[in-house]
Amino acid sequence: MTKESSKIATTTSPTIGIVGGGMAGSTIALRLSELGINIVLFEASKTLVNGPPICHLHAGGNLYREISDEQCLTLLRQSIDTLKVYPQTANIRPTVIAIPTRDSGSPDALLPRLQKLQDEYATLIKQNPSNNVLGAAEDYFRLYDRESLEALAQKEIPKSAESLDDWMIPVAKTLNLDEFKLPLILVQEYGLSIFRIASTVSLAFEQLTSCTVLTNTRVTDIQQRQDKPGWDIEYQSADNPKESIAVDYLVNACGYRTGTLDDMHGFQRNRMVEFKAAYVTHWSDCQGQWPEVIFHGERGTPDGMAQLTPYPDGYFQLHGMTEEITLFKEGLVASTAKSAQPMLNSLFNRKLTDKWYRDEIERRTAKAVEHVAQFIPPFGNATVAGNPMFGAQQIPGDDPSLRAADVSFDGDRYARAEIVKASSALTVATAIIEKLRDEHLLPAELSIADSEINEQFPVTSALPIDKIISLAEHLAEERSSPTALARPVG
Template sequence: MAVVGGGIAGSAAALKLAELGVQVSLFEAGPSLVNGPPACHLHAGGNLYREISDQQCLKLLEQSIHTLRVFPHALNRRPTVIAVPNNDPGDPNALLPRLQKLQAHYAELVALHPNNQQLGPVEDYYRLYSREDLQALAELAIPDTPQSLDDWMIPVAKQLDLAAFKFPFVQVQEYGLSLLRIAATVSLATQRLAQCQVLTNTKVTHIEQVGGSSPRWRVDYQSEQGEQSIEVDYLINACGYRSGRLDDMAKLTRHRMVEFKAAYLAKWPSQQGRWPELVVHGQRGTPNGMAQLTPYPDGIFQLHGMTDTITLFKGGLVKSSDNSAQPELSPLLSRKLTQGWRPEEIAERTSEAVKHMARYLPSFSDACVAGRPLFGAQQIPGDDPSLRAASVSFDKAHYARTEIVKFSSALHAAEQIIDNIRQQGLLLGKPEGSAMTELRCTQGLSYQQVLDLAEQLAEQRNYPLALAR
């Protein structure tokens, strides 16, 4: 079987198939696996997104727990604090019904299996903080290492402009996720599986269905060894935002969108204490769009601002056409994807991101550029730009396409593909385990092994080592 695309979705599918004894060829055009759009947040409940359905949030919770079971060393363990500012029409109390549903569902998952308790005790999944609570915490000293849920709130209470917010604040156990440590885990896991052939720096140039009653796929590809070709029983399109190009080769139609987004790295000299992630809700695409502050070691923070001058881009959301399944970004955004950013672009957008957060966190105004942006394009199947919990679709015989929007959906997509392969009689034997089963090849790796390789990848990708830690 062949998987085209070595991001998290393609890598997860390849690892799961190889563990079942299937010979898999994993094609990746870049130099290493899982080198996609920025991922910093484990959406264990989807509370960043007020606009998505409760059903999507429950699905993201399940998928996030599964992700932590399979990639235990990828976790950045700190809570997320969600606040609603006065300039936003929302009511923070409107978040409570969803939080209660998520907490109840988390309790059900933990009751099913103790290994599902990946987000701390069920009763601590979320906690509310009133103005009086935060004012009291602001009087306390900031601990070097937080020991309690309240400890995480002390720097927030001391440095946030509380007069700019509505209450209560919500602290929720939505943790951070390290893209670099996932990439390292995947790379180390493939080395443990003889059935998984990884072909990096390899571009698929053509695919074609061949054969009659039992169709196969011919895959032509260009590598450092020249032009080559293989035939496989089943083909998985895991090309991410480029999925439409493979669909076009296969002469398949598909309606999808692609969105270009970016996050920015800043160093905060006046930082005090260890910070939780901070999300200030706002209306997407307006000057008051959501602001997001993600902490890393060494005073490095990743910034999102859901405005057209920060994370979003004018013309950054594009659709497929009747003539092609591949949405086409503007030449300006395509240039960023293929050639990188100009220094003045990095400085300008990072400065806008710092100003956006400093409206609520005044001392953050002294933050400065700490590295190149984390950027990329993500596919969104269909025509709903708010869709976050997506997984996979099937077309033609023996052809699947992964269509994940969030990293945590990758394993669920892989399981759906394996079910489809079984239904088509291409995989014998009984299914192993349950939907939450760990991958054996990612277990037993030491944290130090993963960290060492993650730091190497950070250097190769020209990012601060803090992003690996």
């Protein structure tokens, strides 16, 4: 879906250049172009929203017991807005948190945070009923003790889960409760489909004439304009000669490559980059609909967290927070005084260009299956079902546990999107709109506060779900993933 550069809009509206068409860049472009602002979006890959294996909404950050309560509350608020704008991309199923007896944590330690999140969610619904996108506030989380789990274990697994208890039945029937600290916790942490996100933004851009999307296009240089404020962007599409375009404002949304654009203009910025991978499996003996299940563990050790993310038809995405599965030795690197771009070694650069060796895929997927099967023994029969879902994640600053991050501004008319989680992308877009108004690039009367966030996306909101799913399935096939990963859950 590449538009020729000759079709770039030329009106009195400012032109915003956005480098990087991942979750952040595509969402910013969508947000601004829905307002009629001229956008030129550059993406080096052939399609939009590639990169790290997005699979969670993170409505409260409950997968991360090590992060602050404030980050969790921020992620909750951001996730609500994300669901309102991208409702077609959500997989509506809960997440179960289980703490093994070998782990040092306890369910009681998680309850104060969960109560804060539940109270905040109830407050947000009271302020605006449209914020009720995660179910009733009183059901934001639920505890299951031994008695209730043993009762559920006696029930038949329904083909389709209609209640919170229904989601818990396969868990109760499969887990050895003696191996866990009870209660188990069910929380409304939904899933996100990276393929339906990519499909949604691609279909919307086809209708938004104010946005020019240049895929298969690499930005080779940026320079501040000499004659007026703004930037000259030099770029090259495929084998074509280099071209350039002047823009009034530049947004760096390059993801893990954000430092490369900083280096082009000499901006200093401390950041880290971490390479991660998740593994796609098929469990042919799967019965009923499973929730996501998180088995807590100490990150980076052989007992690191295990994560089972469900998709239709017995397909599952697996994470294991060990160096043999999701994490990698030397996979976390930092910027230096000489460069704002953290440098991964050649092993990761090979993987990032989608050149995994087959034995790597088999070995790491087998380790992931084994890691989950510790707790769900029947899952040991699961098999490799596709290429890993992988990418490098940027983390601004020097705290590797940071999860709620959004945007920073530097120099003249330059913004960096620095999201760690997909749900933060809309916050970046809104902050950039406010910055453009402050710098008088947008009219002061342009109001984004007087209407619902989803009402500011009329084109996106009107997209038919069948078209979104159809294109998502095509994108999944193109990326060597099962089409089941593109279809809705719940």
